[in-house]
Amino acid sequence: MECNCAKDREWKFTDPAIDITLMEPVLKKYEGTEGSLITILQKAQEFYGYLPMDLLAYIAHRIGVKPAKVLGVVTFYTQFRTKPVGKHLILLCQGTACHVNGSAYIEEALRDYLEVEEGEITPDGLFTYNNVACLGCCSLSPVMMIGDKTYGTLTKEKVVRILKEIKQEEEAR
């Protein structure tokens, strides 16, 4: 039997920042193309920064699969997140080379300076840090990425300096 509960539902999103019209061209483009769920989710995360539950339910409804399947895919891949992140997402590499060269100390420095745990947003909304498996810049280890920019040969002091600079730039705006 087909599920009807989402059929005539009026779609409203808890997060007012979600403008669902952005998704329309993407959903249209991949309509009927099997196997495009991951690509659609990647686009959605690009637009909104994260993938809230009600958005996942909407995507499931639009492409005609069960919400559980969409959530299953989202929770399987590390790239997807169901909670919002700070304006600057810090990806701290925890690859082998970085581990050997002291990435644990770099994480300590990040935690001390930002005063949040992994995945949380700083009170000013500026930063979130996440540990990632490997950024592929092993010869510059330890490494972190903020936005598109990669920072290498990190030390505790260098990390604090970089974060302070970003903070100052933000304050100047």
Add this chain to the structure above:
Amino acid sequence: MKIIVGKGSCGIAAGAAEIYKLLEQGVQDTNLNYPVTVTGCIGMCYLEPIVDVVEDDGSKHTYVKVTPEAANEILKSIRGEENKAEQYAISGEDLEGLNEQCRIALKNCGIINPENIDEYIEKEGYIAAEKCIMELTPEQVIEEVKTSGIGGRGGAGFPTWFKWKAARDSKGDKKYVICNADEGDPGAFMDRAVIEGDPHALIEGMLIAAYAIGSDEGIVYVRAEYPLAIIRLEKAMEQARERGLLGKNLFGSDFCFDIRIKAGAGAFVCGEETALIASLEGERGMPRLKPPFPAQKGYWQKPSNINNVETYANIAWIIRNGGAAFSAMGTENSKGTKVFALTGKIAKGGLVEVPMGKTIRDVVFGVGGGIKDGKAFKAVQMGGPSGGCIPNELVDTMIDYRTLAATGAIMGSGGMVVMDETTCMVDMARFFLDFTCKESCGKCIHCRIGTRRMLEILERICDGNGREGDIELLSELSEQIKDGALCALGQTAPNPVLTTIRYFRNEYEDHIHRKKCTAHQCKPLLTYEIDAEKCTGCTLCSRKCPANAITGELKKSHKIDLEKCIKCGKCAEVCRFGAVVVD
């Protein structure tokens, strides 16, 4: 004259983008019409940013570790003014390290501009593809690859020709050529370097594979963490289409082939081919039992051939120079060359390509320049989470699929993480199990629960709570997981533990029985004491101690209360007299 800036991901991280801008601006300002272009990673990551100045007669000056000041000096030398550029020139020793290598997959990396197809074509680009399509039958192409003896460079070394033939022989109206660029091995980055530095080598390799198996559609599955690689590959594909090297009726024949990119979403297990296919189909990337192999039933149940980036990057060379030239290099059961990512506690880290049959010593102490900061070499980790640690005693082991497997490690995709005396081997085993445990897809019990139990045991050993019999328990669990897991991720997950037990059993015993970590990495096992003779009583440590565990009067030696000490290491970090003794 031409100025070339190395702009791979690692170069950019070292500041190459800024140097590029400075040089471009500097050249414009003085109305010199010399082109400033980019190239990929040459592999000498420890020297980045690197700038080449190529004279009209082809002679080349290479400048390394280029700072903005150095860029200024280079500009002065270009303008013919008095300058100090020479002090930034590459040393003879470093140049020798580059010349010692034998480059096939990395042939053009760091030499050509990856964003300009003409530069690839100038280096005999697409000649091999044309030869295959116009002169050879698909069977002849497969035969040539068979002669070369090349094995899959993703790690297992499975004969490439065999996969191609199986896919060719499979019946199907539609076949796929897939490139595995989901380089998830922490500590390996050769695939990124090849795509960023020489994307057409990959395209040409896939084109030849497609002709050999009879496919018209290719897919490259790239990690989303490699944005620059995706951009460069897209650009290269666009240029290839414009030249009629991708698309319909290639070289005037009736052979058609095009490629699309699929960005991965971050899951190590997707490096396994059946999991990769599941991910391509938009599902959770969970492996399935083989057979049927992808060559029979792959993407959308159609015959599919999956090879690694480095494998494809070798193919055009093999066709151009003949399979025999390739198989002339290497050992009896490992032919050709292999690219290694040399990282960790190494003096000259980067990418190196050497013929099979060289020893680990040749790579680590020859090309790699030995250990950083004059410390003692302890081990090299090969094959990432599926591999193992090869100890100092076996440093003369030959690089060859079989001899490496005999040590308990594997060739893997080519990550070589060098470790020195300050690396704790139990902690390394814990690190890898933490990784595989997180990356286990959860489908089979042996991997899902087995790696978790192993991790718990390793964690308690590192925390100082190791028990009698833990080593035996780890070994027993390892064997069971190896036998029982569904895919290669689980089957190889115990390797880092087994090899460290095999070669560094004494470290495990120190942790369990003596509650000591000789490498001083496992914090709960450390004790901090102040050497009364060296302590000057400056009070700095007691002021910095977050636990108020240090007492003592000004100008008199201090003492740490071991009951209060939380082993944070702050005192040792701040002491200027080396008076804090860590054991």
